[in-house]
Amino acid sequence: MNIRTERVEIPVADGTTMSGYLVLPEGNERRPGILILQEIFGVNDHIKSVAERYAREGYVTFAPDLFHRQVPDYIGSYDDIMASIQLAMKYGAAQSEADVRAAADYLRNHPAVNGRLGCLGFCMGGRLSFVTNGVVKLDAAISFYGNIAPDKLSYAETLSGPMMLIWAGKDAHIPRASQVETVETLRKLGKPYINVEFSEQNHGFFCDARSDYDAGAARQAWALTTAFLAENLK
Numbered sequence: 194m195n196i197r198t199e200r201v202e203i204p205v206a207d208g209t210t211m212s213g214y215l216v217l218p219e220g221n222e223r224r225p226g227i228l229i230l231q232e233i234f235g236v237n238d239h240i241k242s243v244a245e246r247y248a249r250e251g252y253v254t255f256a257p258d259l260f261h262r263q264v265p266d267y268i269g270s271y272d273d274i275m276a277s278i279q280l281a282m283k284y285g286a287a288q289s290e291a292d293v294r295a296a297a298d299y300l301r302n303h304p305a306v307n308g309r310l311g312c313l314g315f316c317m318g319g320r321l322s323f324v325t326n327g328v329v330k331l332d333a334a335i336s337f338y339g340n341i342a343p344d345k346l347s348y349a350e351t352l353s354g355p356m357m358l359i360w361a362g363k364d365a366h367i368p369r370a371s372q373v374e375t376v377e378t379l380r381k382l383g384k385p386y387i388n389v390e391f392s393e394q395n396h397g398f399f400c401d402a403r404s405d406y407d408a409g410a411a412r413q414a415w416a417l418t419t420a421f422l423a424e425n426l427k
Contacts, residue, residue, distance in 0.1 A: 194249045195219040198241075203257075205295040207288070212265065213257040213296065214241050215303075216248035223307040225332070225426035226300040228293070228325065229256040230318030232400075233277040234269035239402050240315075247313070250419055252426070253305050257296040259321075260284060271403050281317055293325040309426050311354070313337070313418065315399065316366075319359075320345055327351045333425035335359065335418055338396050340367045342374040349378045355385035357421050359414055361405075362392035389417060 199215045214236050218224060229244045231237075236256045244254040260267045260280060269277035293312075301310050311333040314322035319339025326334035327348025335357040356379065360372050372390075379386045391398060391414070395405035399414055 194251065196245060196248045198245070201255075201299075203295055203299045206291050209262055211257050211259075211261045211292060211295060213255050213299075214244055216244045216254045217305050218248055218251055218253070223305060224251055224253050225309040225311065225422075226253045226255065226303065226306040227422065227426075228296055228300060228310070228312040228314075228322075229254050230293070230312065230314030230321050230325070231256060231259055232316040232318060232397075233274075233281040234271065235260060235267040235277075237268050237402075239400050243313075243315075246415075247419075247422070250422075252311075252422070253300065253303060255296060255300045255303075257292060259289065259292050259318075261292075262288060284317075289321055290324065290328055293321055294329060297325060297329040297331075311335070311422055311426050313422075314339065316340075316396070323352075323356065324348050326354055326356060329353070333357070333422055335421065337399055337414070338364055338367060340371055342371040342378070346375065346378055349375075349382055349384060352379075352382075352384050355387070355421075355425055357387045357418065358389065359417070360388075360390040361394040361396050361398055362390050363394060364396040366396045387417075387421065389414075 248254045312322045312325045313335040315337040319336035331354035391410045397403040397405045398407040
């Protein structure tokens with residue numbers, strides 16, 4: 194499926210303006226939308242390629258620049274993780290919630306979108322995909338190795354759409370207890386979810402620009418996520 198891309202700017206409730214990477218399938222058909230939420234490294238080539246890949250599956254995708262207040266258009270290096278961590282530490286909960294609300298509102302009301310909306314994120318974006326599912330109406334949400342518990346677990350009570358959780362079994366950044374607590378909380382609350390662990394993979398295994406990339410696991414995760422999104426959005 195052919196696609197076209199745009200850089201857009203949208204207002205946020207706190208008075209700031211947030212840019213983003215919009216990808217639209219060709220044609221006049223209205224389609225579901227998917228928010229693509231970045232890692233701590235910004236809306237880089239990897240995030241743009243993810244947005245493009247899902248757009249070719251028949252979705253309008255939008256990757257907002259979540260660090261627009263701190264360093265607009267920030268692109269971090271996978272070889273210098275501390276610089277990106279320090280930037281992420283300045284990105285507060287109120288800011289992130291305002292940003293995902295603005296992004297969801299923009300995408301849902303885009304003339305090319307039919308009203309159905311999903312969210313997918315990686316690392317920091319995986320955590321925020323969980324948050325987004327708790328603060329706006331979503332039809333599906335996916336978290337790739339998002340460190341949700343305990344800080345963001347309170348959003349579990351208001352999750353609106355089914356949640357897919359994808360973990361890396363050898364993830365040095367997310368304690369096993371955090372993963373277990375997240376899943377157990379969803380189970381106790383009766384929230385619909387799918388829990389997937391790639392036992393031999395490390396954090397970031399889906400990203401082909403990272404040293405921990407695993408092509409086989411990434412292909413399987415792609416198949417799982419596209420099936421989950423098609424079931425819930427189309």
